[in-house]
Amino acid sequence: MIETESRFWIRKDDRSPVVDPDVIAAAPGRASPYVSKTSTVPQIVEWVRARTGLTMTKSSLYNLREGKNVTPRTAILTALGEFWRIDPRLLDPTVPASSFPYPDTEASQLDPLEQRTYDLMREVGLTSVRPREVANTFQGSTDADKLQLLGILEAMAQHRKTEHHDKP
Structure with a gap:
């Protein structure tokens, strides 16, 4: 600098x-x-x-x-x-770098399934994943493939919510 x-x-x-x-x-x-x-x-x-x-x-x-x-x-x-x-x-x-949000411009370029996947990844603790990495990973994937990963991430997020909810 x-x-x-x-x-x-x-x-x-x-x-x-x-x-x-x-x-x-x-x-x-x-x-x-x-x-x-x-x-x-x-x-x-x-x-x-x-x-x-x-x-x-x-x-x-x-x-x-x-x-x-x-x-x-x-x-x-x-x-x-x-x-x-x-x-x-x-x-x-x-x-830590994970405490800084990534630029919204990258996230705004994702399609709805990619955006939901990105949001869930951050919710389950995958905070180092960048929006462009999600887009690159999904390049050439079908919507069915995206939905499978989305289903796994939703299950993980739900499990984390119930796990935190059950703890006193």
Whole structure:
């Protein structure tokens, strides 16, 4: 993220920051009054310090980038998330990927049987399955084949519901 997502825009004349992507896109090419820069580690560290008031060193950011620091402070992760405009949990190695929903655009491209299968897979605990994997798996399958798998998943989901319901 440091090398690829740390770009920012400033005005050529007064070096003031520009954050509106529509403004930047409206003046493309060499005639643009804006210039793109990439933030350096010292600039990012200074931004985090100013934002959080916490002590952060350049080496701590390099260690985070290289995976050496696996437990950074939450406030620093939050500030870095704000810097990159992402959910700060994405930077926390203790948060499992399954806690993030997959983009709805993939799921919306499934036919009704594939969508129901995908929903049931997630319900029975197969949270790492992506919608496109369901679509790829069903490619060339008949509706009868899809219904067989759907029946198995529905039985598993029903069993889980009754199992959880029976427990005190």
